[in-house]
Amino acid sequence: MPRNSRPGPPPRVSVIVPARDAMPGITRAVTSVMEQTIGLSRLDIVAVDGGSADGTAAELDRLAAGCPSLRVVHQESPRVPGGPGSPGGLGGLRNTGLGLARGDFVFFLDADAHLAPDALRRMVAMADQNGTDVVLGKMVSPDGRGVPKAVFRHNQLRTDVHSSHAYATLEPCKLFRRALVERLRLRFPAHLRHGEGKPFTAASYLNASGISVVADYDCYHLGRSPGPGRTALGVADRVDAMRPLFETAARHTRPGPRRDAVMRHHIRRELCPALRALPREDETEARERFFPELRRWARAHCSDALFATLPASERLMVHLLRTGRFDDLLSVVRDAERDARRGHLVEKGSVYWLHPFFRDPDADVPDACFDVTDRLPVRHHLAGAGWHGGSTLRVRGRAAIEGLPADPEEDRAELVLRRREARDELRIPVVATAEHDPSEFEADIDIATADGGAPLRPGVWDVFLDVRAQGISRTVRFGNRHDDGLDIGTARRVVAAGPGLRARVTPYFTSPYRNLSLDIGPAPRGAPCEVTEAVWHPSDKGTLVVAGRLLPPGTPARGRLLRLRAEHTDGRVHDQPVRFAAGHPAGAFTARLPVRDLSRGRWTVTLAVIAPDDPGPGRAAPAAPVPPPARLPGARWVRRGRPYYAKPLTGRGEVTLELRVAPVRLLAAVRNRLRSW
Structure with a gap:
């Protein structure tokens, strides 16, 4: 009979921990569940001991004596064919736990693994918010053991096995909606010694209303690898x-x-x-x-x-x-x-x-x-992207089809631009730049003429490479392999795209695969200036310094009233004056934004012209974006005894700098610091 069986309303999660000769790891595994931020009152912990002979059973009883949410079951280890006394896998123990589970969800925790403190709360919230039946929490290993990576590149609110890499991880250390498990009458094959959890997970995936992925938090920590003593499966x-x-x-x-x-x-x-x-x-x-x-x-x-x-x-x-x-x-x-x-x-x-x-x-x-x-694999590498002339973006790199040497006279590679949500495709020839290495190239994308003499149309253009050798053509997405420290954010610019026409060009790396794309959009009408730098003040904590110049180049500062503007999502506006460099012919200026004085929330940062008769910030004015610097870090300061932070929102091709201002969550900060140790 299980220890600590208790009445009451059903908990949110039943955590099932199968164990057989699991010392000393079982202590950390069960304790990590007891310390979950979701709260013990919302948990049902079922530990099933399979006839351990190393003290596991006694340790589970000791832990249960001080935790009403922990139930312990002692049962004999199942046996399978293969020799006298050959123990089965953990399937039978998990089935026992499933039969006792009372939670809305079940989670299977291996006895040599443990959960991060906020794991179950995050996974349950993800399932509740998106109506999904299975939630994957990011897995990590203490000794570099292989763990799935592709599925955990970014959070996924709602997906399935055909639209994600979820099927690449079939181990049962997931959050499952118990109604799905019982509807399908899912149980683990008790006779298997290896891989008994995979059919259970596969069936859940294939019948789930949806799958969610928590990728921004290390939820599940694997135990250490058994080491070189392991034998290969027969x-x-x-x-x-x-x-x-x-x-x-x-x-x-x-x-x-x-x-x-x-x-x-x-x-x-x-x-x-x-x-x-x-x-x-x-x-x-x-x-x-x-x-x-x-x-x-x-x-x-x-x-x-x-x-x-x-x-x-x-x-x-x-x-x-x-x-x-x-x-x-x-x-x-x-x-x-x-x-x-x-x-x-x-x-x-x-x-x-x-x-x-x-x-x-x-x-x-x-x-x-x-x-x-x-x-045939294509070796490709992005070396740089920068402006060459007024409206021409020059892309440099290397590309070759592995095992097929190209003929420089016959095999001409091309840069391919494809506009999303449209069938537009443009081809731009590349030019070899090194006699000794025909794979090195550069290509010029003239924003003003790339489309058959016309400007590139607004939209997101994904960059591909069509690489050719000996009559064979291979087209691949380009940019995810690039020089360390390559900063394509410096190539963000407003350019002349034709007579009286200006375009905003934002090169960026996509998330999560880090491929090169170009976001082409019309420049803000009447943009009065452009930004050349945005950095945090070195000594004045929480102050953002923005530098730039008036447009068009050479415009005198006389008679121009310019403000650095932060606008909250609720419409509130905070303006700061701009100071022009005395006597500078190009209208150079700087401005300081005391972000430390902004209230919590999301703020958009622009530069705006204020009408001379406008004493306040409420009147609409032409504005220029303050582009998000590629490497602007976050900032922290203390306000009224409480720490606050400002975090730039970057990485998705944003045109204008957005800052999230909020108080630091002290408990989360302490946990992050402890993890870094």
């Missing part, structure tokens, strides 16, 4: 773990592209690694026991459309598997490392991998198994 364990995954994917998807996307994951992550492990097994057992079952799965679940999307090496293995060629498959696997280094044949616009089986009459393998035309 094919028997791989096959046992794989079987329920293929069954789950087939049961919860319909034939077509979406099923193919899910099956592709399992073929690449589970099936192909099992094929690579076959030579390590007893050959008779591999041939008679494992090979037939793997072949059945490949024939049943690898459609022709899916097959065409696999890398060539895996395409070859799956083809030999589907056609029942055991000996050839083992030969390919054994020689894989050597054969991967073989060259390519370019023929009639296609590129083929020169594997020994390629066009070998005795091997009889279709050319399609060796076609790598669309898979």
Whole structure:
């Protein structure tokens, strides 16, 4: 019977902690749940001990004695085939916890992991606000062990397995809505020793009303890796773990592209690694026991459309598997490392991998198994982006198709601009800049004439590279690989885009993939000036210093009344005077904005011309944006004994500097400081 069973209203989260010989980590795991900011009154902690012999059971009882929210269950460890006394995985223990769960959500916490203090509150809030059934909290590892990264690049309020990288993480350390679990009658395969959580998570993903991702907070801290003593999984364990995954994917998807996307994951992550492990097994057992079952799965679940999307090496293995060629498959696997280094044949616009089986009459393998035309990697690098002349943005970089040397006379790369939410595409030739290295190039984007002699139309233009070699063309997104410290924010400018026409050009790196894009928009009408610098005052805390010059260049300062303006989202305006440099011919000026005096909230910073008869800030006036500097840090100060901060909002292609002003949350600051130690 569980200890500390208690009546009362249902809690928000049931945290299930399966444990078997889990000392000393179990103490930290359970304590991390007790210390959650969501509050113990909203938690239901169910720890299930599976017959531990190292003191885990006694430690759980000790913790439960001082925590009414913790229930402890002691049960014998399940046994599985594979030898006398072979313990099963943790599935049976998790199932016991699920049977006792009372919360709106369930969370599965491994005994060697722990939760960050605010993890459950954030995940529950994400689920409540977006009506989602599964929430992923960012995972981190203390020793560099591989954890999913792509799915945690940014917060995702509502997504699914087909629009995100969520399916790449199938471990059950997630927040699940219990109504979904019970509707699907989901339980863990108790007989499995490895991967027992993956079918549960896969079924939840594929039936969820939506999936949310908390990526801006380190929610789940993995335990330390077992180290070099770990042994690689054998094919028997791989096959046992794989079987329920293929069954789950087939049961919860319909034939077509979406099923193919899910099956592709399992073929690449589970099936192909099992094929690579076959030579390590007893050959008779591999041939008679494992090979037939793997072949059945490949024939049943690898459609022709899916097959065409696999890398060539895996395409070859799956083809030999589907056609029942055991000996050839083992030969390919054994020689894989050597054969991967073989060259390519370019023929009639296609590129083929020169594997020994390629066009070998005795091997009889279709050319399609060796076609790598669309898979040749492109090496590319952005070296810089800056203005060359009045309206021309010069982009410099390097690009080449790996393994295919380009002919400088024949192969001409192009910069490709594509306007979002439109079918506009513009091609701009690149010019080689180094005789010894044909991959180095530069390209000039003339904002005033790039569109067939006309200015670039307003909108966001994404930058691609069309790289060519030996008649092969590969188009890739450009910019995510660039020089360390490259500051494209310095290329933000208002330019002349034609007679009487001015455009605002904002180069920026997209989030989260950091590719290069250009935001083209009309310049503010009547913009009186441009900003050349915005920095925090070195000694006057909380004061922003803005420098610039009048427009057009050479405009005298006489008779011009200029103000540095901060405008709150509720309409409140705070103006500061601008000081002109005495006798400066270009109308240079500086202004100071005491951000420390602004109330909490979001403030937009501009420069505005004030009419001479306007004593206050309320009248509309022409304004110039104060662009967000690429590296403007936050600022902190103390007001009436309480610390405040101002944080610039940047990174999404903003045109005008926005500052968020708010008091520092002391508890969060202390936690961040402790984490940094």
